[in-house]
Amino acid sequence: MTKPITVWLTPPGPNPWKVITILEELQVPYVIHSFKFDDVKKPPFIDINPNGRVPAIVDPNTNLLLWESGAIIQYLEEVYDTDNKLTYDSLNEKHLLNQYLHFQMSGQGPYFGQCGWFNALHSEKLPSAIDRYVKEDHRLLGVLNTVLEDKTWLVGDKCTFADLAFLPWNTRLDMALLTPPGEDPLAPYPNVQAWQKRMESRASWKKVLEVRSKLMDEQGLQPNGIPKGIKTFQEYEEHIASANEAKK
Structure with a gap:
């Protein structure tokens, strides 16, 4: 029986959802370790990926830890797409x-x-x-x-x-x-x-949107990645400018 692959991700960015979409398409079991973008350069994630970028996966079926979304996609295709659903062998x-x-x-x-x-x-x-x-x-x-x-x-x-x-x-x-x-x-x-x-x-993407929306909501973010309570990009720009000023 295939054990679930752990996917480390921060919900707002697009790259992790490439991997989740492929996992959904291939019906490979997975669990998500979701964390805030602010922690992407801190332990424990920096111990998983020293480059501090999401996604990263840990596959208990092969004892492989892997990062870089393109490399992960190629790995999933080679190991789990045995019926060539999303690929060709020619x-x-x-x-x-x-x-x-x-x-x-x-x-x-x-x-x-x-x-x-x-x-x-x-x-x-x-x-x-x-x-x-x-x-x-x-x-x-x-x-x-x-x-x-x-x-x-x-x-x-x-x-x-x-x-x-x-x-x-x-x-x-x-x-x-x-x-x-x-x-x-x-x-x-x-x-x-x-x-x-x-x-x-595609059904895989509709499922991805459901999962992503839930994880974004848990972090107080709207589906577009903007914090709740902020209605426009202009307000978001002002929010960012204020946060940057406060760091000085």
């Missing part, structure tokens, strides 16, 4: 899947993250940095829109781990770009928009 497709996973890890994740940081979280507004990362986000979306032309999925004829790796960050794009309420930041990229909606309709 040479070309295997490497194409890894190509897109690396694109997500080196492109989408870092650039969406930096855009969100400089747009909403950084204590000082730096127009040159904001301009750089906003443009990079749109460039990356343009690449995906081109790749997905006349295609349902990135590789082959089914949803794979490569597709799902992009899912959580795409759901946070409005926060990164500070998209006005009611607007879809993916609307200018119809292929990406349709692809995203296909992934969001």
Whole structure:
């Protein structure tokens, strides 16, 4: 009998939910060790991952402790996706899947993250940095829109781990770009928009949203990651500025 994998995570960030989505898709049992983002650089988590980034997993079935979401996804696929539900075993497709996973890890994740940081979280507004990362986000979306032309999925004829790796960050794009309420930041990229909606309709993602919402609520956070009681991004920026001033 498969023992549950422990997943260490802080609920607000997108990266852990890539891993949880894959676990849900493959129906691998897991338990979540949820903690606050403020503690990501402190013990006991720093003893799990010296880099102080989530997620990390501990798999009692193989006695493996592993961090970096891309590496975890590849591990889960190799060990637990024995029916190739989210992958292919043919040479070309295997490497194409890894190509897109690396694109997500080196492109989408870092650039969406930096855009969100400089747009909403950084204590000082730096127009040159904001301009750089906003443009990079749109460039990356343009690449995906081109790749997905006349295609349902990135590789082959089914949803794979490569597709799902992009899912959580795409759901946070409005926060990164500070998209006005009611607007879809993916609307200018119809292929990406349709692809995203296909992934969001999957049972695994609906379960992820339920789990994430519960963990966010436990930490006094709204589903969008903003503390309860704060209604707008402007209020959130003011809250962050006040907190940074108090630390000085």
